Amino acid sequence: MDLRDHIRGIPDFPKPGILFYDISTLLRHGPAWRAAMARLAGLIGPYRPQLLAGIESRGFLVAAPLALELGLGFIMLRKPRKLPGATIGLDYALEYGSDRIEIQADAVVPGQRVVLLDDLLATGGTMAAGVKLLRQAGAVVPATAAMIELTFLGGRSRLDVPCETLLRYDE
Template structure:
């Protein structure tokens, strides 16, 4: 199955000049969704993760069912003020400002193998920050997994871990 047929491009979203790759069309197609989850499971399983870390918010949609399928735990990397209890945070630069990710202080035991999951790998800023935050709390980040990678933006080079993408676009 060609998963690209189930991902629509929305021009000028969230701002002019950006082509947004919308996975909601893939998620609502039962067959495409099952194929995507199967392919992600096949790609991630060899990393033998203890945990999958989903990046807010679309990463949650992928990481939670994938963790269930692989029989491992799921943890959330969230925006400020969204997690209860004590958290550890990391601020990072974006092409249009700064942002931060938070994780619950006790979400990872030192040395646990973690795969970070999100919908898209573009410039790599958010995924690189997620990897740094996970390492900050003692995780052994073994790989990153995404549905879509935009090759022209070179984000993979910023990660420092192997990455897998189900579909790629040049730009």
């Protein structure tokens, strides 16, 4: 099954000149969704994760079912003030501005192997910040993964760990 057949390109969203790669068409097609999860499981399995982490919000849609499939726990990297209890946060630069992500302070046992997932790897800023935050929390991050990579934006170069992706778009 070609998963590209289930990814919809939406021009000029969220602003003019941007082509948005919409995974909702894949999510609503059961066999394609199952195939995507099985393929991602095969890609990240060799890294021997003990937990999977997802970046808010579409990363949750990837990491949570994949964690279930692999029999692993799932943790969330969220926007500020969305998690209860003590948190650890990280501010990071975006192409135009800045953002912040947080994790619960007790989400990771020091030395635990955590693979970080998102739906899309674009410029790599959010994924790189997620890796840094997980390390601050005590995790070992052997790899990251995403359903889609926009290779022309060079996000992979901002990561100091391998990044596994299902689909790559070169333009």
